Amino acid sequence: MNKNLLSLAITAAIAVPALPAIAQQDTEQDQKIDSELVEEVVVTGSRIKKPDLVTTRPITSVDSEYLKERGITNAQQAVADIPGVFAAANPIIASNTAANSQGVGQRTVSLFDLGSQRTLTLVNGGRFVSSNSPFGGAGNPGSQVDVNNIPVSLIDRVEVVKVGGSAVYGADAVAGVVNYVLKKDYEGAELSIDNRSIGGDLGNDTSIRGLFGGNFDNGRGNLAVAVEYNKMDNILSRDVDSLSTDDWGSFTPAPGDEVADANGDVFGGQVRLYKAPRAGILSFSGLITPGPVAVTNVGLGSWSDGNFYQFDPSGSGAITNYDPGAPTGNSVWASGGDGLDLGATNTAQEGYERWNIVALGSYQLTDSINFSSQIFSNASSAANPGYQALQYNSGVFGGLGYALEFDTSNPFLTDASRQQLEDLLGGPGTFYMQKGWTNLGAREITNESETTSFRFGLDGDFTFLGQDWSWDVAAQKGWSTITSSTIGLDDAKFVAALDAGINPNTGEIDCRYNYEAGYADDLTPQGSGLVSDDNPLGGVGSCAPLNPFGEVSPEAYDYITYSNIGQSRIDQEIFSAYLSGDAMQLPAGALGVAMGVEYRTEAAGFTDDGTSSLQGLSDASLKGEYDTLDGYAEAYVPIISDDMGLLGLYSLSMEGSYRVMENSRSGEDDSWAVGINYRPIADVMIRGNIQETVRAPAVEELFLPQVESAQFATDPCDERNLASGPNPEIRQANCASEGIPTDFSSIAQNASRRGFNGGNLNLQTENAESTNIGIVYTPSWFEGFAISADYIEIDIADAIVSFELTDLMNACYDASDFPNSFCNTFVRGSNFQLPTNNAFTSGYVNAALRSLRAMQYNATYESNINDMPFIGNLMGEIDAGYFSADLSLYNLKKNETSNTGFDFNDTTGQHDNPDWRGRLTMRHQLGRLTTLVDLDYAARGERNVFQADPLQYIDQSGNPFDELPSRTLVNLGANYELTEQTTVRLFVENATGWEPTPAETAVGRWTWGTSYTLGFNTAF
Secondary structure (H helix, E strand, C coil), rough: HHHHHHHHHHHHHCCCCHHHHEEEEEHHHHHHHHHHCCCCCCCCCCCCEEEECCCCCCCCCCCCCHHHHHCCCCCHHHHHHCCEEECCCCCCCCCCCCCCCCCCCCCCCCEECCHHHHEEEEEEEECCCCCCCCCCCCCCCCCCHHHHHHHHEEEEEEEECCCCCHHCCCCCCCEEEEEEEEECCCCEEEEEEEEECCCCEEEEEEEEEEEEEEEEECCCCEEEEEEEEEEEEEEEECHHHHCCCEEEEECCCCCCCCCCCCCCCCCCCCCCEECEEEEECCCCCEEEEEECCCHHHCCCCCCCCCEEEEECCCCCEEEEEECCCCEEECHHHHHCCCCHHHHHEEECCCCCEEEEEEEEEEECCCCEEEEEEEEEEEEEEEECCCCCCCCEECCCCHHCCCEEEEECCCCCHHHHHHHHHHHHHCCCCCCEEEECHHHHHCCEEEEEEEEEEEEEEEEEEECCCCCCEEEEEEEEEEEEEEEEEEEEHHHHHHHHHEEECCCCCCEEEHHHHHHHHCHHHHHHCCCCCCCCCCCCCCCCCCCCCCCCCCCCCCHHEEEEHEEEEEEEEEEEEEEEEEEEEEEECCCCCEEEEEEEEEEEEEEEEECCCCCCHCCCCCCCCCEEEEEEEEEEEEEEEEEHHHHECCHHHHHHHHEEEEEEEHHHHCCEEEEEEEEEEEECCCEEEEEEEEEEEEEEHCCCCCCCEEEEECCCCCCCCCCCCCCCCCCHHHHHHHHCCCCCCCCCHHHHHCCCCEEEECCCCCCCEEEEEEEEEEEEEECCCCCEEEEEEEEEEEEEEEEEECCCHHHHHHHHHHCCCCCHHHHHEEEECCCCCCCCCCCEEEEEEEEEEEEEEEEEEEEEEEEHHCCCCCCCHHHHCCCCCCEEEEEEEEEEEEEEEEECCCCEEEEEEEEEEEEEEEEEEEEEECCCCCEEEEEEEEEEEEECCCCCCHHHHCCCCCCCCCECCCEEEEEEEEEEEECCCCCEEEEEECCCEEEEEECHEEEEEEEECCCEEEECCCCC
C-alpha cells in the first residue's frame, strides 16, 4: 500500500487541518491516484470503512512527526496543546494543598474542560483499561485512561473528535473522543533519546524509546515491539521562582492601604495584592505564646514586652524573635514574616519512573482472515514528595491540631530558654506552642502501579451479492493495580512521645509512659486473651521521646509515624463484534452500514490497610462492578455525488448512528446521532451533526462508603463573599435572616473542616445533547490553503456531582427558597462558625447542569516557498525550502454550570477561563534542517466576572485593576539530519522568558522559566 495514498484518504476524511496535503500533489501524483485503488480506512467517529468518508464533526489530527520534532515524551502533551483540549490529571500541580493518593503521576485528557470523565480515550478505536482508582484517583470518578500507558514511539497519529461519540463507542463520550492510533505493520528499528531540562536547572524529564518491528513468513505476519523508559524528577514549589520568592496574594487592605472612591467610601469587599503571604497562626519552628491562640495580625500571641517569640529555626532549642510580617487587613494573613508559608512544603511536579513494553502482532491466516494481538505491560513508580507538613498545631485548629501546652520544667528546654520563658512568665509556669512540623517531613505519597492489557482479534473481509464487507471479532482483558503508601502520624504515640520527663532509673530524658506505672492502663484493653502491652502506645519501653523545640531524633520519628497502605485494582473485560460494508449501491454511491455488539464489564476496588481506622478515620475500602450490553448500528447515505452535475449540489450525504445500552446498575439508555455533509461547490463543505450522548456512573460514585473528608469552604456569608454569587442580594438577605453579621469572618476559609461524603447506588446516567455546525473552505484558486469554522454546543443534564462544602453552602444561601434542604447538610455553632468535626454530610447525586457554547476555527497553509505567490518570484533559482503553518483558535462563548438548577455560574472571559485561546505552529524545512516556531495564546481575562465594584481589586501599587493581561508563550525548535538515519533536535519552551505579573501570580499563573529539550533519534 502506497503510504501517500493512505495519507490522502485520511486527510480527505478529516478535511482540516490536513487538507492542504491534497493540493500540493502534482499532476503525476493525481494521475497515479486515479489509477490505483485507495485503501479503505476507518476515521475516528465511525466504524464504516470508506476511502473518501468525510466526517460531519470537526476532527483534529496530530501525527508522529509533530511529536518527534518537538521531543514530546508523553501522550498527553500530544493533544494538550490543541485549543479546547485540556490536560486534566497531570503530575505538574504547582501550588497544591492536597494530593490524590492513588493518582500520583497520572495523565488524563479533558475536551472543552468538561471533565476527563466525559472524554472517552481510545487506543486503535477501542477502549483501554482505566487506571483511575475508585478512591483517591486522579481527578473525577470515572473510567479515565492514564495516557502514560501509551508509548509515544508507537503513536502513528492522534485523532481528536470534538462533540460526542457515545452512539459509536458507548457511554462516556459526552465531550468527544481522543483516539490514539498506533503504527501498523511497522518494519525497522529505531532508538530515540530526549532530555528536557525543566526551567534550566530545576529538574529533568528523560525519555529513552526503542521501537523494533518486522515481517515474517513471507510477509504474512508482522510483529512490532516498543520499549520505553521515562524518568521525571520531583520539583518542589519553593524551588520555582514564580511559586516561592515571587508569590503574591490578595487580601483585605490594611488601614492606610485602602483605595476610596470619589465620595471617600471604601468598597467592603476590596482586596489588595501583598507579597509573600504568610499566616500568622504558627511558625515552622514553633511560635511561643502565653495563651492558646495566636493570630499575630491582631496581636494575639504577643508577650508582655510586646514581642513575639519562636524557637530557633536552626533546631538549637534557643528562643529567637518571631517576625509577624507586615499586617494586611485580613486577621490571619500578613505580608512576609515567619508565619505559615503554604508554598514552602508544596510540590510543583510529581516525579516518576515508568516502563512501557508493548507488542503488536498480526498474521494473515487466509487471504481474507487476519489475526491480530495487542499486549501492553506497563509499570511505574511515582511520588509526591510533599503537600503540607505532617502535623500542624495552632489555637485556631481543633482536636490534636490545637496549640500544644508545655510547662517550663520540660526537660527538652535548654537552660537559657527555660530562664527566658520564666522571665517572661514571672516565674515557672505554662506556655503554648503553635507549630507546623516541617521537621517531621511532609505528607509524602508514593505509588507503585502496573497496567496490563491483552487484546486478541480476528478480522477479515468478504463479498456478498457483489458488495464488499468487513468484520471484526475481538476479546480484550485488562487490569490496573495501584499500591499507594503515605506517611501518617499516630495520634496516641505523638502525644505520648511529647509527654516526656526524666527517667529516675536512667537519669535520661524519656517518655513518662516508659517509667510511670499505670500510665496507659486506661488505654489497655482487658480480657479475651489480651495482655498488658496490647495498647495503642506499644510495649512499655518502646516509646521514644520527641523534642518539640529542636531536632527530632530518628527513633522518635519512627515511633510516632506509620505507613498507610492502600491498594486498588481496576478490571475490564470486553467482547465485541461488528460488521461493516456496503449494503447496496445508490445513485450517488454505496450505502455504507456498520452494526455490532459489545459486552463490557468494569470492576474496581480499593482496600484500606486499616491504619486510618485506628486514627478514628473512616475505612475507605470499597468494591463494585457493573456490566453493560450494547448494540449499535450506523449508516452512511450518499444522496448526491459530484458526477450528477447538479447546480449548487456538488455533493450531499448523511450519516446516522444509534446505540442501545443495558447497564446492570443504571438501566437501559440509548444514544443517537444524525449528521449531514453538503458541498454546494467543490471548494466548500458544510457539515452538521446533532446527537444525544450519555455517561454511566462510575464505581466510586456508586459504591463509595461514607468516608471522612477535610475541606475548606468559601463561606457565602463571610464579609468577603457577600457581594459575590449569582444574586448577591438574595445571598445577603438569606445570611442576614439567619442572624449572621455583615462583618462575619469564617474560619472555614483558612482552616479545613471535617465531614462525610459517600456514593449513591441509585445514580442514573448523565444525559447530554450536542450540536455542531461547520464550514470548510479549500479554495482551488489558492493552492495549499484551507480554512474552517465550527460552532459547538453541549448541554448536560443530570450530571453526577459530589457536593463540596462550598457547594452545599452556596446552594443553601443563594436559593430563593431559603431555608432549603441544602441548609440541613452542614451545621453552624452559636458563633456561626462551622465546627472542626462533623461539619457536613454530602454524597453523589444526579443534580448538576452544564451548558457549553464555543466556536472553533482552523486555518492551514503549506507550500514550497518558491511556488508561493509574490514571494516565490523573489527567490529566483534559490531553493527556499518548504513552509507550513497551522492556526487553531478556540472561542468560548459560554461555559455555564449549576449544581442545583438555580445557582447558574458562568466564568467565561475570566482569567482562568478566557474566551479566546489560540495556537499557531509554523514549520520550515530546507535540506536537512527543519525549524519550528510555536505560539500559544490565551486572551486577557477579567479578574472576576462577578466583580461587584470598580475598586474591588487593587494592585501592589494601589492602582485598581479589573483584568489580567493576555499571555503568549513562544516555543522554538530545530531538527537537523546528520545522516539519512539520524536526526538531532533542540526544542526551547518559553523562549522569550515570559514571567507572570504580581496580579497573575496571585491567581495561580506561574512558569518554570525557559526549558530546553535536547534529543536525537536514529534508525537501523
